[in-house]
Amino acid sequence: MSVTEVIGKGVFTEDCSEMVLVKDIEFYSLCEHHMLPFYGRVHVAYIPDGKIIGLSKIPRIVDLFARRLQVQERMTQQIAQALQDALKPKGVGVVADAHHLCMMMRGVQKQNSSALTSCLLGAFQTDSKTRNEFLSFVRSLNALR
Numbered sequence: 539m540s541v542t543e544v545i546g547k548g549v550f551t552e553d554c555s556e557m558v559l560v561k562d563i564e565f566y567s568l569c570e571h572h573m574l575p576f577y578g579r580v581h582v583a584y585i586p587d588g589k590i591i592g593l594s595k596i597p598r599i600v601d602l603f604a605r606r607l608q609v610q611e612r613m614t615q616q617i618a619q620a621l622q623d624a625l626k627p628k629g630v631g632v633v634a635d636a637h638h639l640c641m642m643m644r645g646v647q648k649q650n651s652s653a654l655t656s657c658l659l660g661a662f663q664t665d666s667k668t669r670n671e672f673l674s675f676v677r678s679l680n681a682l683r
């Protein structure tokens with residue numbers, strides 16, 4: 539499936555300019571370097587500019603990019619870019635927090651370490667207030683675990 543097929547008719551015109559955040563989206567993917575799973579959570583935020591996306595579409599976009607051979611850095615960027623292309627929002631922020639079996643089972647054997655990747659576009663990159671609001675929210679989520 540393509541991003542366009544996943545989104546379908548799920549984009550709506552809406553006069554809303556506050557940050558929308560969908561947190562703790564579980565994902566399971568497969569590391570293309572080692573053919574071993576990596577899995578974790580993705581937090582996705584955007585600031586609409588006249589268009590919003592049905593909230594249930596966001597986890598489906600995450601799944602679309604997770605369910606293939608991947609590297610976490612690229613997956614994070616692809617999710618952000620898909621929302622950027624579909625909505626032309628004021629900004630997009632995506633953070634992925636994942637455990638990699640290739641780290642846990644192979645050489646280094648670090649059972650509890652996780653890898654954090656982020657992709658910040660538009661206002662999330664240029665406006666420190668927006669970026670801090672998003673990142674402090676993600677940090678507070680992690681502190682709860």
Ligand SMILES: [Zn+2]
Nearest residue numbers: 569571572640
């Ligand atoms: Zn790997």
